[in-house]
Amino acid sequence: PSPSSTTTNPRAPPPYLESASLMSGTLESLSGLGEDGSSVGSDSEVNGVTARRTDKYGFLGGNQYSESGDKDIRLEVARQREMKWLEMFGNWDKWVKHRFQKIRCRKGIPSSLRSKAWQLLSNSQDLLDANPGKFEELEREPGEAKWLDIIEKDLHRQFPFHEMFAARGGHGQQDLYRILKAYTIYRPDEGYCQAQAPVAAVLLMHMPAEQAFWCLVQICERYLPGYYSAGLEAIQLDGEIFFSLLRRTCPMAYRHLKKFKIDPILYMTEWFMCIFSRTLPWSCVLRVWDMFFCEGVKIVFRVGLVLLKQMLGSVDKLRELQGMYETMERLRNISPDLLREDVLVQEIVVLPVTESLIERECTVQVRKWRESRGELTHQPGRRLNGTRAIHEQKRRASSISSGGSFSFLGGGGTPAPVRENRTRSADLTIDHLTSCPPSEAPPGHTHAGVHANV
Numbered sequence: 001p002s003p004s005s006t007t008t009n010p011r012a013p014p015p016y017l018e019s020a021s022l023m024s025g026t027l028e029s030l031s032g033l034g035e036d037g038s039s040v041g042s043d044s045e046v047n048g049v050t051a052r053r054t055d056k057y058g059f060l061g062g063n064q065y066s067e068s069g070d071k072d073i074r075l076e077v078a079r080q081r082e083m084k085w086l087e088m089f090g091n092w093d094k095w096v097k098h099r100f101q102k103i104r105c106r107k108g109i110p111s112s113l114r115s116k117a118w119q120l121l122s123n124s125q126d127l128l129d130a131n132p133g134k135f136e137e138l139e140r141e142p143g144e145a146k147w148l149d150i151i152e153k154d155l156h157r158q159f160p161f162h163e164m165f166a167a168r169g170g171h172g173q174q175d176l177y178r179i180l181k182a183y184t185i186y187r188p189d190e191g192y193c194q195a196q197a198p199v200a201a202v203l204l205m206h207m208p209a210e211q212a213f214w215c216l217v218q219i220c221e222r223y224l225p226g227y228y229s230a231g232l233e234a235i236q237l238d239g240e241i242f243f244s245l246l247r248r249t250c251p252m253a254y255r256h257l258k259k260f261k262i263d264p265i266l267y268m269t270e271w272f273m274c275i276f277s278r279t280l281p282w283s284c285v286l287r288v289w290d291m292f293f294c295e296g297v298k299i300v301f302r303v304g305l306v307l308l309k310q311m312l313g314s315v316d317k318l319r320e321l322q323g324m325y326e327t328m329e330r331l332r333n334i335s336p337d338l339l340r341e342d343v344l345v346q347e348i349v350v351l352p353v354t355e356s357l358i359e360r361e362c363t364v365q366v367r368k369w370r371e372s373r374g375e376l377t378h379q380p381g382r383r384l385n386g387t388r389a390i391h392e393q394k395r396r397a398s399s400i401s402s403g404g405s406f407s408f409l410g411g412g413g414t415p416a417p418v419r420e421n422r423t424r425s426a427d428l429t430i431d432h433l434t435s436c437p438p439s440e441a442p443p444g445h446t447h448a449g450v451h452a453n454v
Helices: 015-019 075-090 092-098 102-106 111-122 124-130 134-140 145-157 171-186 196-204 209-223 230-249 251-259 265-273 282-295 298-312 315-319 324-332 341-350 355-373 387-401 424-431
Strands: 044-046 049-051
Touching: 075 092, 075 102, 075 111, 092 387, 102 282, 111 124, 111 209, 111 282, 111 387, 124 209, 134 171, 134 209, 145 171, 145 196, 171 196, 171 209, 196 209, 230 251, 230 265, 230 298, 230 355, 251 298, 251 315, 265 298, 265 324, 282 298, 282 341, 282 387, 298 315, 298 324, 298 341, 298 355
Parallel strands: none
Antiparallel strands: 044 049
């Protein structure tokens, strides 16, 4: 029997969550590329079908394939940006503390340096350095069969048109399995959620498995705490926050969605949980991830709000959307014309949605949740809004571990590095300073059902 048929969840999510498909569109045909499609690097004939040359991102086809006519940065500009990033790498802590400039990430991180930049921005590099041999130790553990079976079934669904994952059983799928399995052992209280697979796959496109694992840990625990936990309360709560922010930023889109009773969870679940990796053209995905690692979850909110504004933000755009069905089709099939990289990034940058606005709205929505649905299963905790917040947490933790004290933190702090056997009291001290989306599942809580199969 499947895990969902053997496990009951006393706080099961609403029925519409059970039917929400995070993996829509992943079973696309490889158009005859066959088992060794990942090795095709130029125009060639495989099984009688002509396969296109891989694009500059490694895609062989599909919706995220980039045509050769895509705009490239001038060589001299690219070299200047590389030199600036290399200089920052050499004095990283000093740069973050004294000369932090979000514009560096907003302009786009040079592709040659993106791997190292993401690791430094997220502080996953410190986790890697502080936990030598930990990933290999997790790999040697057998893992729980209920998670491993689901993970194995999901491997071929992740970016099947990308050369790294096109071949069944290829090195990309093997590394993806290693990472996702290791996470279920590292965080047995969370296990596995299908939306983690595309996130881990994007990381693997840029860095080796061990580095990708620690980067995934930071995303799950610091950037998007609670998103991949049982019951999906965090994403539901963020859906309410998102809808309220939409009312402020684009009332026309808000009224349209409200008129047809289209709940946020029906369209923003995949956007947020997969960090738009399955929604946008690849050049846009990379720009969004650059800003996300730098500035935190507010970027995810901004991207979603910009997309809705572009799709539903005028009378002309709404004229052809006369019902729920037409609107959902538009939201599921975003026109490429709306997704020009330079325009999208500029709209994201100027949208006036700040961390403090999101946190204030979070407080309001948590109160409404408790009034209408009762207490949250997962206690709301503070997520870290990007590089500066993560660096500040690291500084506090370092001061505490060296004998300093921060009385306003309630006499404790999060230890550095984060290790598997860390205590929950240490986790809760800094992470729960303010009200924001739920972070962690209770110890020992298993959730094989809806959580793994949303």
